[in-house]
């Protein structure tokens with residue numbers, strides 16, 4: 103099953119999923135006759151989230167779905183037509199609304215595949231086409247890609263901590279609204295969790311759904327044993343009993359007693375879940391009780407505000423947990439609730455069509471100054487596929503014979519590239535003149551890709567505490583061009 107569509111949820115149109123200023127600029131460009139001037143934008147982030155060393159790209163499938171369905175419906179046009187300026191007149195004249203009615207997305211889009219490990223400053227998406235359109239889609243692309251990339255990265259970190267244990271995503275009830283919960287379930291699966299409790303995400307995106315039962319189930323019966331037995335009757339081959347409603351280790355004994363009854367009827371208890379207390383101690387005690395009673399295969403599930411650092415700590419403490427249920431911390435990206443991805447104009451076709459004007463956004467901080475050009479990301483790898491360094495270069499200019507990668511923050515830090523060094527180019531064509539030219543992978547394929555990608559990174563980049571910075575630099579001539587453009591645009595100080 104493909105991981106889209108998103109649009110079906112919000113039928114008939116998502117075209118107003120934008121900030122008002124995109125529509126006011128669109129009107130302004132149209133009024134100036136600039137709507138078809140060719141432009142290039144890049145979507146990228148400036149720092150990996152969670153003080154980590156990498157991010158996992160996600161959200162492209164929904165971005166593609168959004169772009170494919172970009173059409174202003176009659177309802178959208180009626181709404182825009184009803185907006186008033188501060189003096190009370192219409193904000194958008196009828197002729198412009200007619201223009202929007204006929205508008206069809208016809209840009210070129212290149213993008214890095216979902217699941218790919220990505221780093222600061224690398225365009226995840228490049229949009230090239232009529233200025234009005236390329237600008238108009240900024241907000242939607244950012245909202246779709248920023249959040250899913252953030253959550254996929256969090257999930258990859260949790261996967262790293264959990265190793266080969268099962269990880270279940272339990273976050274919907276604590277998510278940032280139902281749409282946040284839905285996107286989070288998708289991105290968490292892409293980033294490496296095994297299943298979700300979110301049934302709508304299961305239906306929409308083909309994610310496996312799994313779960314146990316709540317405390318209220320136990321509370322609804324006379325006693326714990328009765329509650330477990332009743333659940334076992336309903337799901338004789340898929341029961342996981344939540345054992346901490348009253349007293350955890352007593353709960354484990356009750357689970358064992360029901361597990362014996364189940365075995366007598368030819369069924370095996372699947373697991374127990376711990377949801378409070380000292381999870382290291384309780385899981386060890388529970389494991390011992392289960393093993394002694396002849397139930398070494400009953401799995402121990404743990405939940406309670408877990409995240410990657412707690413999982414790591416619990417493992418170090420010798421916890422005997424087989425399955426991790428993770429909600430709040432994962433779906434809200436609790437420790438960093440937003441990825442600061444941006445969308446910047448990098449090139450404009452000259453008015454006389456004689457080539458490109460490359461554009462730059464200056465900042466007091468060099469790290470925030472944008473990168474001009476029509477960028478491509480080239481990833482150099484070892485013979486066995488381990489990423490070594492990434493080079494951003496301007497695909498609109500010829501590459502020199504001898505390549506040098508320069509750190510954009512410190513031009514004295516540079517590495518020369520062996521001509522025979524193996525590499526792959528990360529930005530791949532997705533749309534050409536508005537037509538989808540790339541068959542998207544399934545969500546499961548993107549998830550498998552993410553696991554290979556993260557595993558291929560050096561452990562020093564994957565670690566949680568003070569990871570190494572993966573080298574991402576500019577091809578030397580691009581760096582020189584950028585420096586000169588900064589000098590040209592920045593007003594000279596006089597002393």
Ligand SMILES: Nc1ncnc2c1ncn2[C@@H]1O[C@H](COP(=O)(O)OP(=O)(O)OP(=O)(O)O)[C@@H](O)[C@H]1O
Pocket residue numbers: 377378379380381382383405406407408412415416419
């Ligand atoms: N051995 C442990 N080492 C470190 N943290 C733990 C350990 N066991 C549990 N935790 C974590 O400590 C936090 C607080 O646990 P605690 O049991 O106090 O939670 P609680 O929700 O207040 O419990 P209760 O529901 O009994 O009130 C949770 O995030 C939990 O995952």
Ligand SMILES: O=P(O)(O)OC[C@H]1O[C@H](OP(=O)(O)OP(=O)(O)O)[C@H](O)[C@@H]1O
Pocket residue numbers: 272273275276315316317318377405406407408427428429430431
């Ligand atoms: O802790 P999280 O990582 O966010 O995981 C989800 C939490 O949601 C449930 O608790 P809740 O108290 O909502 O319901 P319950 O009565 O079923 O435990 C579950 O028991 C987990 O503790």
Ligand SMILES: O=C(O)c1cccnc1
Pocket residue numbers: 272273299312313314315316405427429
């Ligand atoms: O199935 C579960 O155990 C579950 C589902 C949602 C939230 N907490 C737990």
